Amino acid sequence: MGAISSTPQKPCSFVTWVNNDNYALGALVLGHSLRKVETKHKLHLMYSKGVSTRMLELLKMVWDEVSSCDIIDSKDENNLKLIQRPELGITFTKLHCWRLTQYSKCAFIDSDAVVVQNVDDMMNYNEIAAAADMGWPDFFNSGVYVFEPSEETYRKLLEFALEHGTFDGGDQGLLNMFFKEWHLEGADHRLSFCYNVCPSAAYGYKAALKKIGTDIKIVHFMGHHKPWHCNKGVTPMPCFWSLWQSIYHEKVRE
Template sequence: MRALILLASMCCIAALIKNVADAFGVHQKIWEPKRPRSTQAYVTLLYGDEFLLGVRVLGKSIRDTGTSKDLAVLVSDGVSMDAIRLLEADGWIVERIELLSNPNQQRPARFWGVYTKLKIFNMTQYQKVVYLDADTIVVKDIEDLFQCQKFCANLKHSERLNSGVMVVEPSAELFDDMLKKVSTLPSYTGGDQGFLNSYYPDFPNAQLFDPNLKPDQRTPRQMERLSTLYNADVGLYVLANKWMVDGSQLRVVHYTLGPLKPWDWWTEWLLKPVDLWQDIRRSLKRSLPGTGGGLVPHDRFVVGVLSVLPVFFVAFLIWYRRRPPNGVRTPLCNASLSGWMRQFRLYRTVLGVFSAAGNGANYQNGHTKHIALISIVVCFVLALLSAGEAFHLIPRQVMPWTGMLLLYEWTIFLFSLSFGTFLGLLYDWGKSTSSSSSPPYKGHSKQASIWDMETTSYGFGMAALTLLVPCLPFLLGITAMFARVGTFVGAGMVLAVFMTYSAQNLGVRWFLLGREDGGSSLDLMNH
């Protein structure tokens, strides 16, 4: 009986450990690599989780062509176990590898481990592999690439081969020879691509690969060049706003514009070809819980919090202002945060400096221009800081519209709070410099509120123009990147003019409102 109880206890403990392990993303299957199912494979590399979404979209684009070949991904130690689980759920064969160090001293920091790409030449478990960078997608069947010779790649405009798409016949001898020469052959890029150009110096003279030839019509060669159809460069598309080849015949699209990767939400607002990538991304299935559409549970949670937090905060301020606890008005009952800010020493110190600077000044006879100038500068600084902080808060790989709406929501939210507090500071400054002889300000209402009609009109005007800036190129049907940027700049200048006009008027208005309220209070005290 004791033995049965002990066995049952051990089984319960084992089940508990398994549940905890699954909850934290630990899965024993990831340490047991799947065996190759075919003699040919599509291969890519993954150095860290940042490119995980790119690999997922690449795999989906390949599977959509109906291939039966293996999909293999070489992953380094920088890839998390959760990412490996997700790749395996997507159907990738995951192979862990160690990075090859870069022997070049003069190289970009991000090129530290790029020589690891040479390991595809040592994948001798396959007779032939088609390598694709993680920032590529397949838009049409490319099974004919497996008919290519021992080494195939595409030449770019500089007459140098590009290592983003390659066909390789793996060989242990070839790989060993490469390793012997990595420290002696020069690399014009400081990375693997420059090395391969040195290792295959005659590649520009190679024959062009013809996919229409039958196997018995092919002449054995060491190398063949691939058409641009198999490696369409988005960088070249941007220059001409069109593909350099027939767009309907494209096979592989390569997003080569440095930091502008298609998984970053803001790139679709600049580059028309990113639409192709995003269409495939939206069709990603839910391989693991919360991973549909290319999102991960962490990003979903962050997006949810960012979406509702400003709404809850504003609703709380409105409710607290209208229904103060126990009928006692508190600093939070003010429409802006200036009342709450009065509790802080820094706020009182700044207000004291402003008051000392303003004592004795005749603000009705030209000195309000200084208030206007200060308001303009503060308005633009706060707008830039609000946009920068909002951009920083948003996960990089959310959907483009999600990212833009969150950027808009948080920029308006942060700017409204910060600039509203600044207007409250000007109001308090005006009160501290007032006298009973202060002339009334036209348009003053007894219950001064940051939500009055004039202030609200300026606020809605700035909000509407802020929304119009990113949307205008799409409303006008502009697709060229430089034209889109130009439209952004033009619309941004209109927004800047309106912000200048609004800031100076609001700053002067709230300062003079404070002076009048302060003067009215003094009159009441004198009486």
């Protein structure tokens, strides 16, 4: 009675993944933005071949842990099958996040996103938690999601992908078919859209943006136009574009 459990709790972590130096610039800004909002969780970056040694050094200065993942070189049977489905390669690499079993829970965030307000409360949600995709809101957008690392889930995802492929050619289609019931789940699986706002939201429903704008927590520059491509974006949310640029210039570029 009164004994305090001494089982060490596994930590939680934010996770991203990059495979080249351009997206790595995004990961640097993302990492710094998470520091800026004073997250108490770990920052874990996965990288694949294509990230330069120099860039990796920079990344290590802001991300607590980095690990490499390169499925195509792997030798196990599932991955051999995968080599016959090269279009799934990129998708599968992202799935490696489920193997980060040193963490009890994680939030994956695309490297083309920037955190605006503290989002540590994401770790209170349950797998799979995500926000609706604007294009077809029964599906979640896979740029931001909460998951529970598990070798078992990883294996099932791999099997599922090999059997069913992915209807949109990316991880979003795959994850939405695997976690098919997401849109029927309750509040512990549904992140507010404020956790994954894409700038084009400003086109569709200006009044909503005006009403909700100050609640925005994560801005995700999904699509072709990435903030590291140029200085002045023709973006419908110039304030967030500027936020990205200011972190970039203050923390990354000098």
